Amino acid sequence: MADVDVIVVGAGPAGSAAALSVARTGRSVLLIERGPFPGSKNMYGGVIYGRVLDSLIPHWWEEAPIQRWVTRRSTMIMTPTQALTVDFRTESWAKPPYNGATAYRPDFDAWLADHAVAAGAQLVCSTTVTGLIREHGRVVGVRTDRPDGDLRADVVIACDGVNSFLAKEAGLYTHTDASHFTVGVKETLALPREVIEERFGIRGTDGVDIEIIGCTDKIPGGGFIYTNLDTIAVGLVLQLPALAAQGRRPEELIAQLKAHAAVAPLVEGGELKEYSAHVIPEAGFSMMPELVTDGMLVAGDAAAMCLAAGIWLEGVNFAIGAGMAAGQAAVEALRLGDVSATGLAGYRRRLESGFVLSDHRKLSGVPSLVMSERAQHTMPQLAANVVERIFTVNNPRPKPGFGRIVRDELTASGVKMRDLVKDALVAAKGFG
Amino acid sequence: MSDISRIAACVKWVDLRPEIDSLTGAVSESERSSGFSAADRAAVEIALRLGEAWGAEVTVLCVGSPEVDAALREVVAAGAHHAVRIESADDAPSVEVARVLAASLDGVNTVICGDYSADRGSGSVPAFLAAELGAAQALGLVAVDPAEAGRVFATRRVGGGRSERLELTGPMVLSVEGSVAQLRRASLAAVLASADAAIDLPAVVVATTHRHDSVAVLDRSAVRPRARALPAPTGATPLVRIVALTGALVDRTPPRTVVATPDEAADLILDQLRQWGYLD
Amino acid sequence: MTNRRIAIVAVRDGQPGSGGIEAILEAGGRAILIGSDVAALATELTGFATDVTLVEAGDFAPAAWAGALAPLVDGFSGIVLTASPDGRDLAPRLAARLDRPLLAGAMTIGSDIVTVLRHGGLVQVDLAAPERFVATLQPGVRGVEPDLSLLYPTIRSVEFVAGPAADPVVLEVRPPEAATMDLAEAPRIVGGGAGMLGDGADERFEQLTRFGEAIGASMGATRVVTDAGVVSHQRQIGTTGVVVDPRLYLAFAISGAVQHTAGLGHPDHVISVNTDPHCPMMAMADLAVVSDANATLDALAARLALEAAEVARG
């Protein structure tokens, strides 16, 4: 006999979205959080692309606790002494319905969880789920670290984060290859608000999200910088095994990034408020566990739904989307009275028709491209050298033609035109 | 006359990690990092243990604002029989807090507090409470063991690494260090049940009182430590002072460097320790 | 009332507790010593006190003492105690008895302003000194510097009269336990360094702890050792760990980088065991033994076990 209809494990964006979706239908749902309150794990924030929230919380932008709206996105290609930036800015992202925002995760997560509670979900904090209760191969509930901590439910939704313990226990992870994990490190630096606005060329609550490639020495990965109201975040995503093999400390690499001529003027004088490090599954679609078993669904980081391959960091929106889909699928299965894997299969269909899996599938080749030697070192050098030669004024010698410069640099870098075309195709497929 | 079947724990809801501006000393508190201190949680646990040992009823009195209710429900889920919340002005003097607490503790035999609160940190409320209740006090305890109802054995640090073993009988006020006990976790069922259960939370308010001798606050700032005594070198001539400052002629035990086998080394060390008086 | 101050020092076996002397100096040299063997302490107050009243009162009993002290001190505007365990117990009891405000955890007790510390000592609050108050002074904030003009304190004794009061019964006072003692307070420390790492490091540090116990010393270690997880970080001496101030320090296989020695205080006696005679720890030592630290510990353990056995045989 089930105590509740649905148990959601983890009150992050995925879990709260799932609980909210279930509670909305009047079903009983229990949201179990390990920390003392939702979002308590880290003090500072992340970038959130909130389009997915439109259907869940209409006009969410009027109430969500955000820091700045991202109105400017840049991609910076970097070598130790050069930087080439593609900069995009649009006014349309500065007004409703907006596009992306930076937010402090404790604020954001607590806000989303409050919505779930207001809709009727019951939130229990400071409680760690220690295992699954299974009967006849079916998941029928969870064990917690509290005394008499077993609780039964018709459906369990696991949103317990990276390297999900529950997904593993349910046998949904078929491969756990350490090489597909990256470590994300981030420094949050305090600067006066007006200094941030002056340095990044923004006003009011406008914000910037910069992605960087070529800033991680010999370690595959990428970097990012984004603006909060009176802090900025500077970070790196680094492939774990390479980091270990090189014996480098992530904070050294951050220090190096901060000292780069293109970054130093942005971060100078910032006072370190927080240094955080997280392990992120990197490899996208191919890394995802099975998402459904009898009586259980997996969503969010737990399902490796985080595209952290160097330059894309869009975990939160994928998490919310997946949480919503999981919640809806659970309700649907309950209505039909079949919570087996078959009954819950609606989850995967919803994901595939929605953006979550289609984006992941589309980008499935991108992580290995982004992490490749060519993308990491050769291409940034190549691109930067080409541009440097184009822009270097060398009068009175005539400027060589663009094609000539590209061919010279290709020869010097050892990249074959064939590879370049191949990478372009993968990238086009990913971005297109 | 106090009732040995009644025990109370007094706790305070405070910001455990308030942000303190190290330039101005301004303190900004956040509900997010608020909670009961380790010592307060230990006090509740000791109260529950004494309650079990003596078959007594346990009341938790909490100084705090309405945000604390969820945490109090958890305490009830963990086994407290009653929870009472008392609102207090931030700057209420400890003696006033103690007075109001005492009014709610009429007839209680044993009161247990955390040794000091995270914010004010003077640890004086329990002693004021004891004075108010005419009770025996034992503060800063590192161990509390129940004897028969209304009697405990307790251990208290007295400095220099020493401790004293005490015996107390009620009425008594104890304050405990956080290390004394870990507050038990409420069972999941109890947590879920207490969320719906109505808890009696009568609100008593400690207002800022304006006693005739209340102490005026002139300024708050980031700490600027007081200069400790550090004698300047004495000596009428510069050379004497230079020698004192450089320690050039300090008559140190001439360092002895000895190459030794492990056995010789052990003997040397033990002999030296005996010679210095560290060993008999 | 004139701005007159008096210190109250709770005395245990002639010892003033931490900050007791500072409280006397802060009160201008006038003090009441109450507790056990108070006369012994009085003889050591030359240079620190002008006017001392002795109350021989036996075991610590805050309620009874507050009752006995109240009439002796009520004529003074400021009553100063140290915020030691006993002082923190006694002060509020006395304040309640005298119906005076308590200014707890003071850094400075000036004539017009009393500065108290809050939030773990990060914030200071300046209070207008009330006409009548009881204050506790944080131990260590003032330091002790004898005033050589205070050569001969006048000493008088007062009979202790215990009124009716509820106090705990003191069953026993236990001596310090080296193994569990806070390292910062430990008067004797044995330290272990990188040379004790490697296979069997856990057992070696266990052995070091036991050797420490045998000579009444607490065990500490360098950062390399705590980083290796062999010893907990609370036992790390130095820049990123605990600052200690022992009288005796025995260093086993510690080279003595300044990050370690900067946290060592000023030990009266240092013994160092190391294979490198030229490292700074050896230069700092009174007795520098060039030998293998691990083997030396084995030999020490064997000797102490032997001695214990002999004592046991009688």
Add this chain to the structure above:
Amino acid sequence: MGELLWSPLRLGPVTVKNRIVFSAHLTNYATQDGMPSEQHAAYYAARAAGGAGLIITEEHSTHPTDWPYEKLIHGFNHDVITGYRLITDAVHRHRTPIFAQINHNGGQASSMYSRLPVWAPSAVADPLFREVPKAVSANEIADIVASYADVAQRCAEGGFDGVELQCSHSSIVRGFLSPATNRRTDEYGGSLENRARLLLEIVDAVRGALGTGLALGVRLCGDELIEGGTTIDEAVAVARLVDATGQVDYINTSIGVATASLFMIEASMHIPPGYAMFIPSAIRKAVDLPVVGVGRFKDPIQAERALEEGHCDLVGVVRGMIADPDFVAKARSGHTDDTRLCLSCNQECVGRMGLNRWLGCIENPAAGRESEGVGEVHLVRKPKDVLVVGAGPAGLQAALAAARQGHRVTVCERDVQAGGQVRLAASVPNRAEFGDLIRNQLTECRRNGVTLEYGVTVDAAEAARRGVDTVIVATGSTPSRPYWAGDAANVCDVRDVLEGTASPEGSVVIVDELVFHQATSVAELLADRGCAVEVVSPGMVVGQDLGITLDLENWWIRAGAKGIVQSTDLVAMDYSDGVLTLLHHLTNTNRTRTPDWIVCAVAPLPLDALYLELRDSGVEVQRVGDCVAPRRAHAAVVDGERVGSSI
């Protein structure tokens, strides 16, 4: 750790982000016509980048009568503003405030450069410069005061955040304050109020020039340590007067006088850390202004403790940040163990300055050469396998410099541990800190992935067997035997004593031709062991070069106490039949001694056999340190850095 150390503090209008100050010190980086340089800018910027809370520049002269040494910044010349901008812009890029110290050196000066009489309160000659100054007139005093205001105004225009008045060390204000040098009978002499009049007039004028936007500090001496000079009680009284003006934002402190008691200002490793702490402590008890403490702060914990105990509000760390510009950043991020600790050896900072060279550092070859890019990482495209033979200071520096550029480096050391002669030098009483040179290099080697092999002797065959791309030979030097010593068994080298292969007893004569720590260290060691020691030197004083590292005065004090006899102008000529013959070269007469032992501190010989053998066998090989030419440790480090970073 570091709650106070890392907390911000207001100095009037300026907020510093932590309590560590890179306080004023001479650099000799100015151009010959007294202008600030790119060398200055890069040097200060590196310390700002490394996290210093506040930077205070070296002194800028306020007046043309003040030019005591060649490369002094001429604050009185309006053209300095361009150079000021160079410095302040570079430092402000790291959001670090920077103050300028302004000064007139008064009578502690020479007229050699200015060709004008030096000015002082009274005609009292400084013991170092021995030049009788002109006692200034009332008009000239007014001129001085006005010149301070002018220069302060220039500092404001040049982008400085504040100005510090140097009123200690070497300064006309100190001259007026000190009863030892102020013999005036007018309103500027006599009582303390009169002696402080010039200071207070300058404070008034400078504050007027600065307005309220810039900070103003005053640096006072707490004990001049000279006969009849200012002592602590009077320094506290002056601090009270300064505080009472209400125009000053902080007080900096110092000890000693830059000429007569300089060795107490820039204390070498023989003087305990924190030795001058009683000065800020006493001043801070008397005033409410923030107070800076100085005096061999080597470690953040020591600094934090000084703050916790209320002895000061800020700590000056100069040599610590010369040696490692990232001193603060490393401590702040919990990597104190990676700090390149200052040795307080004074060889390349104070020592080079004393010889009119630019300021450097024995273990940081980049110090003063930041603008040239020394020490920067330039990863090579094709890493090489590099073998370094010898783990002394030269070999280790070569190894870490090569590894820093990405090469794969192995160091082979014949001995069972690293260090070479440095290890021996650090083994004598009070010289242990010198050994940090090697420990710091080993730390940097480890961080850069250098492989160290001990107990391995490398000959040409072994080098060939290893098949590396390039070999760096750093095999050091060996003691030489003076011609006059013959084969007498009781004549040995200082290294033999330190290594323990010789144990002189009874009466010992040390023949010192190296005039540095070698002879004096061993003299102390043997005196401590009970020997009757005499040091003989051909120089004018024993341990002549200890003068530039400021170790001489303390050596005299200790030598005197230990009964060490010092004999000068003597050249060893012969030792036969137990009689040592010494030529007194001034009089061309002979002296004799009949000691039990003779210990030689004489020029060693390079161990260059391996290098020559490899070179002749066609291996790519270079050599560094003593095996090129035996010199002191700084030369070994410089060699190693140059060769290691150029592979």
